[in-house]
Amino acid sequence: MTDRFKPLGETVGPLFAQLEQRVAAHVELTEKIREALTGPEKDHVVSASCRGDTLVVLADSAAWCPQIRYAQAQLLEVLNRATPNPGEKQVTKVKVRVGRKTPGPTQR
Template sequence: MTDRFKPLGETVGPLFAELEQRVAAHVELTERIRSALTGPEKDHVLSASCRGDTLVVLADSAAWCPQIRYAQAQLLAQLNGASEMQVTKVKVRVGRKPRDLT
């Protein structure tokens, strides 16, 4: 009789490791975007991600989107100069702040 059931760590473990790496890369990119911005708009960046050659930045309100877009050249220069990532466009969207679960 063969064992049809595999241990949970054997099947789900690699998936969690991959998810952890993706989250770490997402957080690292968001911090790089915040550090590239010099004005008060850096405090209003919720997150950042790359979709192909497009950098997508989420701001906490529509009022800060133009300020972040204004810094597009600065963001592109810093990202393309400091890494292997080649970004050609920046899109700024309004995102939602995470709810406080306490």
């Protein structure tokens, strides 16, 4: 008789580990973007991600998008300076979009 059922840790465990690494990288990039911004706009960055050679920054309001976009050169410099491997793709564009902050446990 074959063992049709595998322990959940064997099948889903590695997937959760990969997801955890991706989330950690996403959070780290968002923090790096906030640190690179010097004005009050840094408090309005919801998240940041890289898609190919484009940095996508989500702001909590359309009013803050131009200020973040204005800092594009500064953001690109910080990100490309921090690129550890010369073979890695460098970020060349910045897109700023409006995103929503997810409510915390006390805000629901």
